[in-house]
Structure formats: C-alpha cells, structure tokens
Amino acid sequence: MSVFKRIYQVVQEIPKGRVASYSWIARKVGIRDVRLVGWALHRNPNPQTIPCHRVVKKDGSLASGYAFGGPEKQKILLLKEGVRFKNNRVKEEYFL
C-alpha cells in the first residue's frame, strides 16, 4: 500500500463536522513530509469520496486550494456541517 493511498483513507475517516490538519494526517500515515498530504489532495483522483474540505492548516486557516472551488467555497461547506469559525479560522475544538 503506497503512502499516497493511505492518505486518502485517513482523510475519509474524518467524521462530519470535524476537521483535521495536514500535519495530523501526516503523523497518522507515518510520514514526516507533510507536503505529501497537500500534494496528494491536489492530485485528488476522486473528489467524490474524499472530503478534502475537512482538511485545514494547523492554525485553522484554509489552504489556498482550487479543487473545492476556493477557500470561500470550502468555508461554506464546513459551515453547513456545523463547523464554527473564529476570525476566519476553524476553532480548536473542531480538530480531531
């Protein structure tokens, strides 16, 4: 099993209404280079099954991605799931 696929599995394990940071996923997968996580999501082979909008930066701010239509779109999706923001950042209590 490649590191790549394990990243997607971890992302899919994120429950609705919670978020995970890139570094959290990297630790879970067992790699030190967190860029791989971001890079894997950038590839995003099947957006249908991968909730990439639940992945945010360590400080709670949104990543500048485009696979979900931009940070604005991502914020809307998270708000719909009940994730609250504070000063344009996800609150600590929503992290896994």
Place this chain on the structure above:
DNA sequence: CCGTTGACCAGGC
C-alpha cells in the same frame, strides 16, 4: 533517469 515542484510545518536565526 533526474531535477523540480508542491492544498505545509517546525526550528533556527
């Protein structure tokens, strides 16, 4: 095959 490049992060200056 090899250099470059990332949806990032922590540590050192």
Place this chain on the structure above:
DNA sequence: GGCCTGGCCAACG
C-alpha cells in the same frame, strides 16, 4: 516577529 531551511515522497517534463 518575519525570513530561511530542511523535510524526503510522488508526479511531471
């Protein structure tokens, strides 16, 4: 506090 660096994995040209 901000800027620089290393991290070391996979895809792309």
